[in-house]
Amino acid sequence: MLLEGRKISKRFGGVQALSEVDFHVEAGSITALIGPNGAGKTTLFNIVAGAIKPSSGQTVFEGREITGLPADEICRRGIARTFQIVRPFATMTCLENVLVAAVNRHPRRPRAALEPGARDLLAQVGLADLAGQEARHLNVVQKKLLELARALATEPRLLLLDEVLGGLNTQEILQAVEQIRRLRDRAGITILWIEHVMGAIMQAADRVIVLDQGRVLTAAPPREVVSDPRVIRAYLGE
Amino acid sequence: MISSSKWIGPAVLAGMCLLPLPLGIYPQHVLIVSLFYVMMAASWNLLAGYTGQVSFGHAAMAGIGAYTSGILAAKAGVNPWVGVAAGTLLAALLGLGLGALCLKMGGIYLSLTTLAFSQILHIIIVNEYEVTRGTMGLQVPGLTAEYSKLTYYYILLAATVLVLFILYRMIHSNLGLSFRAVQNDETAARAVGVRVLHLRVLAFTVASAMAGFAGGLYGHYLLLITPEIPSLDLQFYVLAMTVIGGMGSFVGPIVGAFAINILAEKIRDYGEYHVLVFGLIALVVARFAPEGLTGVWRSLGRRRTP
Amino acid sequence: MLAISVMNGLVMGVIYALAALGVSLVVGIMNVINFAHGELYILAGYFSFLFASVLGLPVAPAMALAVALVFLFGLLIERLLIRPTYGNDMYSLILTFILSIVLQNAFLLIFGPYPNKPPLWVRGASDIFGLFSYGNQRLAALLSGAVLIAAVFLLIQKTWFGRIVRATSQDRGMAEWNGVNTTRLNMLSFGLGCALAAAAGVILSPVFPVTPTAGVPIALTAFVVVVLGGMGSLWGCVVGGLLLGLVENLGAAFVSSGYKNVFGFIILILVLLIRPAGLFGRAKL
Numbered sequence: 001m002l003l004e005g006r007k008i009s010k011r012f013g014g015v016q017a018l019s020e021v022d023f024h025v026e027a028g029s030i031t032a033l034i035g036p037n038g039a040g041k042t043t044l045f046n047i048v049a050g051a052i053k054p055s056s057g058q059t060v061f062e063g064r065e066i067t068g069l070p071a072d073e074i075c076r077r078g079i080a081r082t083f084q085i086v087r088p089f090a091t092m093t094c095l096e097n098v099l100v101a102a103v104n105r106h107p108r109r110p111r112a113a114l115e116p117g118a119r120d121l122l123a124q125v126g127l128a129d130l131a132g133q134e135a136r137h138l139n140v141v142q143k144k145l146l147e148l149a150r151a152l153a154t155e156p157r158l159l160l161l162d163e164v165l166g167g168l169n170t171q172e173i174l175q176a177v178e179q180i181r182r183l184r185d186r187a188g189i190t191i192l193w194i195e196h197v198m199g200a201i202m203q204a205a206d207r208v209i210v211l212d213q214g215r216v217l218t219a220a221p222p223r224e225v226v227s228d229p230r231v232i233r234a235y236l237g238e
Numbered sequence: 239m240i241s242s243s244k245w246i247g248p249a250v251l252a253g254m255c256l257l258p259l260p261l262g263i264y265p266q267h268v269l270i271v272s273l274f275y276v277m278m279a280a281s282w283n284l285l286a287g288y289t290g291q292v293s294f295g296h297a298a299m300a301g302i303g304a305y306t307s308g309i310l311a312a313k314a315g316v317n318p319w320v321g322v323a324a325g326t327l328l329a330a331l332l333g334l335g336l337g338a339l340c341l342k343m344g345g346i347y348l349s350l351t352t353l354a355f356s357q358i359l360h361i362i363i364v365n366e367y368e369v370t371r372g373t374m375g376l377q378v379p380g381l382t383a384e385y386s387k388l389t390y391y392y393i394l395l396a397a398t399v400l401v402l403f404i405l406y407r408m409i410h411s412n413l414g415l416s417f418r419a420v421q422n423d424e425t426a427a428r429a430v431g432v433r434v435l436h437l438r439v440l441a442f443t444v445a446s447a448m449a450g451f452a453g454g455l456y457g458h459y460l461l462l463i464t465p466e467i468p469s470l471d472l473q474f475y476v477l478a479m480t481v482i483g484g485m486g487s488f489v490g491p492i493v494g495a496f497a498i499n500i501l502a503e504k505i506r507d508y509g510e511y512h513v514l515v516f517g518l519i520a521l522v523v524a525r526f527a528p529e530g531l532t533g534v535w536r537s538l539g540r541r542r543t544p
Numbered sequence: 545m546l547a548i549s550v551m552n553g554l555v556m557g558v559i560y561a562l563a564a565l566g567v568s569l570v571v572g573i574m575n576v577i578n579f580a581h582g583e584l585y586i587l588a589g590y591f592s593f594l595f596a597s598v599l600g601l602p603v604a605p606a607m608a609l610a611v612a613l614v615f616l617f618g619l620l621i622e623r624l625l626i627r628p629t630y631g632n633d634m635y636s637l638i639l640t641f642i643l644s645i646v647l648q649n650a651f652l653l654i655f656g657p658y659p660n661k662p663p664l665w666v667r668g669a670s671d672i673f674g675l676f677s678y679g680n681q682r683l684a685a686l687l688s689g690a691v692l693i694a695a696v697f698l699l700i701q702k703t704w705f706g707r708i709v710r711a712t713s714q715d716r717g718m719a720e721w722n723g724v725n726t727t728r729l730n731m732l733s734f735g736l737g738c739a740l741a742a743a744a745g746v747i748l749s750p751v752f753p754v755t756p757t758a759g760v761p762i763a764l765t766a767f768v769v770v771v772l773g774g775m776g777s778l779w780g781c782v783v784g785g786l787l788l789g790l791v792e793n794l795g796a797a798f799v800s801s802g803y804k805n806v807f808g809f810i811i812l813i814l815v816l817l818i819r820p821a822g823l824f825g826r827a828k829l
Binding site: 049091111151 | 411412415416418419422423425426427428429430431432433434435
């Protein structure tokens with residue numbers, strides 16, 4: 001087990017966003033996290049990534065507790081993330097965006113030594129030609145790819161993807177899914193993936209965790225999940 | 239493009255070396271004061287422009303440098319150069335302490351605490367009359383045996399080049415890359431492993447040391463140290479120069495410091511309106527052109543050659 | 545000596561609490577610190593002086609008018625300077641700092657460096673429990689300050705406006721989802737924050753006359769009170785304000801009067817060292 005969450009709860013003022021969520025992610029798996037809007041998926045992501053602290057509960061990564069650690073420390077422990085609404089470093093070039101991640105992974109290496117690796121990552125996501133372009137001039141899809149390259153430059157063992165397929169057309173979705181699979185198969189990166197595009201999840205995910213109203217509804221292989229009446233009810237509403 | 243930017247530094251430096259030669263004593267004085275402000279504004283820019291921290295205690299740090307060195311020299315006969323080094327060190331330590339204390343709570347705390355710090359320093363200086371001579375001012379020896387404006391000009395110029403060189407190297411290192419990431423998006427920067435807190439404390443320490451260094455030299459130039467150095471007015475000047483010149487740009491504070499200090503001398507002929515005038519200008523610039531004059535210049539350049 | 549220091553401490557404490565409430569309200573809702581808070585305090589003192597002493601208005605309407613004008617001025621500041629930079633805390637700090645310097649210098653130009661004083665509301669002194677006699681004006685200041693603080697608490701705890709304020713300072717995003725018009729709320733609470741500074745100003749200026757830079761120590765103390773009490777906590781302001789007023793005045797009486805304002809700074813450092821979230825603060829903003 002690579003990542004485990006134990007009884008994670010989070011309150012925002014008067015709203016219970018998560019209540020006693022137990023979940024785990026197997027090493028080497030692609031695990032999807034789905035659920036209706038407001039189910040608490042992004043909140044759970046933010047807690048794992050250290051962007052917010054849970055009200056109670058624990059997160060354990062590679063057997064060590066990481067609950068409440070600052071986001072940069074969690075990143076150094078080997079968890080990288082993308083954002084639902086893209087957050088590239090707008091006034092920096094694509095190459096610099098990736099380099100920020102690389103130099104913080106290897107603080108003692110000079111920038112010149114890290115540049116080839118960064119260019120490689122840009123090439124992997126298909127942005128090689130835009131290396132010198134400022135990130136704010138990219139379109140949304142390119143920004144998402146850039147964020148992916150940036151996350152990979154931190155050399156994660158667990159990658160948190162937050163709705164990376166939003167705004168992509170069918171062709172692009174196929175490519176993206178292929179790419180995410182390759183990350184797991186070739187680089188051995190475990191993936192925890194929030195997604196609304198169900199087709200993609202059916203294809204790629206080994207296991208699906210369904211959140212509804214801040215609770216885990218079920219966690220099972222995709223085939224079982226889509227036929228689960230509770231899941232259907234949660235999505236369609238009463 | 240690369241070859242022209244390679245020559246621009248040495249060319250400006252050569253120009254700066256020759257500049258005071260044909261000038262009289264008074265313009266030389268204005269230039270020396272301008273160099274002090276360049277060091278102040280450029281180092282304050284490391285905070286506000288590159289790491290998103292607003293310190294209101296930068297003038298106070300200059301005051302720490304000036305009074306440490308001044309008191310050591312005037313009361314204990316310590317060599318002024320040693321005194322300047324001591325003042326720089328003390329400012330750095332205070333910067334480290336205040337930074338570590340406030341920054342984990344967020345930027346607003348740094349602004350509040352540095353503002354309080356500068357007021358307290360002011361009160362202490364005025365109250366400890368025996369040591370500091372209060373508002374009367376403390377007479378201190380010069381840096382050299384013979385007092386010559388030209389010598390001071392070159393000393394301050396060398397100091398300014400040193401400060402700018404260190405800042406330039408910092409901004410263009412791996413550290414600078416992380417600075418810019420934090421400036422762009424703190425949350426995203428943390429998410430890719432940038433140690434935001436370390437970075438900010440480091441920048442605050444370095445900037446405070448630079449202010450202490452500049453203040454120490456400035457005090458030995460003025461020969462009379464008064465609470466005007468660690469004052470909110472001087473703090474405001476440094477802030478206005480950086481904002482008007484262009485925060486987050488390397489040249490911005492340099493241009494701003496020269497432009498405003500020279501302009502202030504002109505306005506002063508008409509009465510004590512200069513602070514009000516610069517305040518209003520800074521207000522308009524910060525509101526409508528947050529990248530300052532150099533930002534406006536750059537965007538004009540872009541428009542001409544798209 | 546002790547009793548008089550305690551009374552002076554209470555008077556100042558109430559004023560600090562009032563000024564700090566204004567700061568805290570704005571921090572809680574907008575995460576903005578208004579560094580021109582002290583200058584608005586002074587502005588109200590000058591208005592009050594202008595209307596009552598120069599134009600000859602009765603004291604009460606002159607004060608009300610002063611507070612109302614500063615409230616409007618606050619709305620204007622929010623609209624012109626704060627709103628466009630909303631979300632960028634750094635610029636609001638820089639802009640309000642510049643504004644404070646501009647106002648100080650404008651005051652200097654218009655009113656000169658000398659102290660100005662609106663007329664007293666009441667004259668004479670009262671005997672307090674037969675122990676010592678205390679100026680009636682100070683007593684009136686203490687009383688009206690306490691009444692105003694109570695009014696603010698009623699406003700926040702009992703009214704519709706207060707409910708929205710509390711909801712928004714707890715969780716801004718949640719409040720927006722629930723249809724709170726945060727743009728108007730920001731403007732109103734910023735104006736109210738300024739009006740509280742103004743109220744402190746009109747109450748205290750008959751006792752401590754206004755000068756162009758006299759707002760700086762008041763605002764600084766208010767900021768310290770806000771940190772001490774816990775950013776955004778209203779109770780923290782009252783307790784912190786009274787505490788600071790007492791410490792300063794007892795310290796001035798028994799330790800050193802020149803260092804009156806330094807005690808606040810020492811408290812600030814201690815709070816940051818020991819309990820950075822403040823007395824009543826939540827763990828983190």
